[in-house]
Amino acid sequence: MSAPAVPARHHPLTELWSRYRAYRPRLVLAVVMSVVNKVMDVMPELIIGAAIDVVVRGGDSFVAGVLGVEDRFAQLGWLAALNVVVWVLESASDYAAQVLWRGLAQAVEHDMRVEAYGHVQSLDVGWHEARTTGGTLAVLNDDVNQLERFLDVGAPTIIGLVVNVVLVGAVFAVSSWELTLLAFAPIPVIVAGSLVFQRRLEPLYARVRESVSVLNGTLAANLGGLPTIKAFTAEQRELDRVAAASLEYRAANTRAIRSSAAFVPLIRMAILAGFTTTLLVGGWAALEGRLEVGLYSVLVFMTQRLLWPLTRVGETLDLYQRGMASARRVLALLDEEATVVPGTGTLPGPARGGVELRGVHAGYADGPDVLAGIDLVVPPGEVHAVVGPTGAGKSTLLRLVLRFQDPRSGQVLLDGTDVRTLGWEALRGAIGYVSQDVFLFRGSVRDNIAYGRPDATDDQVRAAAVAAEADGFVQQLADGYGTLVGERGVTLSGGQRQRLALARAILRDPALLVLDEATSAVDNETEAAIQRSMVRVTQGRSALMVAHRLSTVRDADRIWVLDGGRVAESGSHDELVAAGGAYAAMWAIQTGAALAPR
Ligand SMILES: Nc1ncnc2c1ncn2[C@@H]1O[C@H](COP(=O)(O)OP(=O)(O)OP(=O)(O)O)[C@@H](O)[C@H]1O
Secondary structure (H helix, E strand, O other), rough: OOOOOOOOOOOOHHHHHHHOOHHHHHHHHHHHHHHHHHHHHHHHHHHHHHHHHHHHHHHHOOHHHHHHHOOHHHHHHHHHHHHHHHHHHHHHHHHHHHHHHHHHHHHHHHHHHHHHHHHHHHHHHEEEEEOOHHHHHHHHHHHHHHHHHHHHEEEEEEEEHHHHHHHHHHHHHOHHHHHHHHHHHHHOOOOOHHHHHHHHHHHHHHHHHHOOOOOOOOHHHHHHOOHHHHOOOOOOHHHHHHHHHHHHHHHHHHHHHHHHHHHHHHHHHHHHHHHHHHHHHHHHHHHOOOOOHHHHHHHHHHHHHHHHHHHHHHHHHHHHEEEEEHHHHHHHHHHHOOOOOOOOOOOOOOOOOEEEEEEEEEEEOOOEEEEEEEEEEEOOOEEEEEEEEOOOOOOHHHHHOOOOOOOEEEEEEOOOHHHEEEEEHHHHOOOOOOOOOOOOOEEEEEHHHHHHHHOOOOOHHHHHHOOOOHHHHHHHHHOHHHOOOOOOOOOHHHHHHHHHHHHHOOOOOOOOOOEOOOOOOOOOOOOHHHHHHHHOOOOEEEEEOOOHHHHHHOOOOOOEEOOOEEEEEEOOHHHHHOOHHHHHHHHHHHHHHHHHHO
């Protein structure tokens, strides 16, 4: 799924207008500046007309009528002065409009991105699992940017076009209705032509974007897989593949350029028709004395001024449509509601880490129950393990304790309080969690360990690492605790990552430690290290851990064996082995496998 569904709602512009109230004054000012700028933009043509009028009619000129100045030089002087004022105002309003629109676009973009990210962050883990990261990222990045582009470029252009047609139309209308008709006649052709072109170009541009993304994807994948390419001496094959993708990009671009280049010459014909008729018909009227010469020159200039900007209608409309589609997607994302919402309560006293599941049924989406009636108790201070075959529902059980999802029925309690009533800090603040896929943030080892407690001192970080048996290998890294890990940092082994995650969890000094052991990530050394560190780090706290290697949980106070979403048996290691059930069989396989000759 690439983007959230777009529900029927108010027009996105209405929605944005009410959402970003704070920017209204700036928006109004930006519109005013754009209008002023357009008006000033049209003025020089009028001044030229007035100047010609002065030269031709002298004392009877329009300027003479308005100012009461007879002398032609004086009249021209006034016009020149007015011209200077107009140009200054045009430049100033152009500057102000650009700064205002761009600033507004940037501000809305920033607010929207931060708001959307904050919202996405608050949505359920399940919501994210049902979508691709790329799809959500596209809304947070591309759609937010597209809206910025519309505000920065599209909105001022639309205002400019409208003001232009209205102003020029008014000048024509007060001058001559015949010429108005002639000058406006090509407008439908130009607008329709622009729209048709836009529609024809759209798939061509889509093809260009598509081919560039294929090319980028190929390049990125190849750079990532360079060792494999070299190992299989596939260099030539990959070079050919990149060349083919690049060629496709070139071909797509060529097609788009050919079509888009034909646009202006064709539209030019329509403009030529309007211009020529104004020139001729207006000229005849002027010769016959029905039209003042000055006005005639104004109208000839104005025809161009009216028609040329209209060639941008197509691309501007496209910008508008994209902007609105993007705004709809961002707004739809903001409308998504979290189903797992935090409570407001706190625990009655300090957290002790006792966990209880009562008659819990849980599952994913519309699927069957993954947990089908679980009753489980971890008394405060005890270390319990959950084991069972793959897919038995072990990780799901841990997710319920952290409230990454809620049960379909039944209750999950922390220290006797339903987790649904607790605020995030009360619940998750009491838990140190080590997930199956350890996520390291881009930053130093120190930052990663201190993630849950950024104010921890170096000694505290070190002590947590020692307890998690991470100190040894961290010391051997080039920069020790300052070594950069995560994206673009040094690559750590699965076992090392897990030990860092354990250090991160225990630095928070949580009442309850929740561990989801990853099968693949645990080597023998880590297994032994975790076993040793578990004894240490579970002192004085409760723990609930999913284990695949039964040897790591031998010493647990109680082991729960899950099978098919139910508790098959539970007890201490010795009790379960003695009982000769599922656990005893798993134990026999694992120890037998360990003893078998390699
Ligand atoms: N996010 C999810 N969406 C849909 N189904 C899921 C999701 N996560 C787990 N499941 C399904 O729920 C069942 C239990 O999965 P779970 O991860 O809890 O098992 P597990 O006992 O931890 O397995 P493993 O030992 O392999 O980690 C599996 O059938 C799995 O396919």
